[in-house]
Amino acid sequence: MVVETTQSRVLRVLTEAIPGIDFENSDSLVDDKKLDSLMLAVIITVITMEFDIDIPFEDLTDSSNFNSLESITGLVEKYL
């Protein structure tokens, strides 16, 4: 049986929700404006629903938390 890691689970829900973004090969998704506020709203929704977590305001508005797959995974793991 293959155990899905948190990162692969994050990648799965993100690519399902926003198919056009290469989450695996960028570390500046927000800084490079590949993710805008509409996409960030989708990301926050899907990771909150998928992992049943509650991310506080300070981390939701810190754009560095959404610059890469690793940083988004780190954010999820912080509140799991």
Added chain:
Amino acid sequence: MSWFISKGVHIVGMAAAVPEYREGIEEYKKFFDIEEVEKFINSTGVKSTHKSTAMQTASDLGYAAAVRLLEGLSIDRSEIGVMTFVTLSPDYKKPSTSCVLHKRLGLSDECTVMDVGHGCAGFVYGHQVMQSLLSTSDARYGLLVLGETTSKLVGPHDHNYMMFGDAGAAVLYERDGLGECTTLLKSDGSRYKAIIVPGGGFRNPKPDDNAVVCRDGAKRTHYDLFMNGIDVFAFSISDVPKAISEYFERTNTSAENYDVFALHQANKRILSLIAKKIGADLNKVPICIEEYGNTSSVSIPLALCDCYGSQSAEPVRVLASGFGVGLAWGVTTFELNPKAVFPVVLTSEHFDEGIIDIRML
């Protein structure tokens, strides 16, 4: 703390009105490429909006709703002793738009009127203002009118053009000496720039109207609405469910005590996240944002009219929460009789007399 407990006033009924003119995906495609339209719909849930005509104002929409409500309930207008108009889209800089509505509705000079300047939290703020005024008056009825034409503040260079619709609503209150209403109102002025139209007020009355590219990539003039999307989204899913939880604690209730959660229709994803955080069944959240978009202070009564209009169901216990520009937010609860909730009215009418030729004053 910003808790209010009012006694002896209840909601009799409500009505809502929207402009006849409707824009959907086909119209949005004239201004945005289809990928941008699809991304917007996926993120917000908004598929169409009703937009006012050039001559149609927020008070025209509120007026249409008020007429529907008062005629539908056969109310003697001389018994209305308080009327407030909630808007950030006034007809004039002076006088208060409530004075114009006072004339149009044929209210008595015994009736007290005032504007309440709030946006997305405006229904809950207006509800408490009405509770406070009516409960301390000798009047039988109070009329809360709401209207907003935010679409006029967003140009087609900004994806929020697809977000905002226009609407009006009216809610009738009666002083009966029975019952109690608890309301929580909150404000955070430190975030006043999160949603702002910086030009056209008295701080900067006549800036030039050249559009410039802003940090988010959208082109705007000083007269256009700016919204920090992610900050407002984060506020909506953090501060608002926290306030509703405080409300539960204060009133010793839980989500199970309410039949309906009438939440400001800001974004479909926000509705889902708030419902999840407060333990509410999403099926109990009326959702009309797909058809009408974000209609600011009107969205709560509009959602209730869209959901319950023309139904003959038993009275329901409603928890309402509005949140947005200010920033301001609030929570209240009330009982609503669906038999006195009217279906949404479509209107293209405007108050012709209100278009002033200064030579004739």
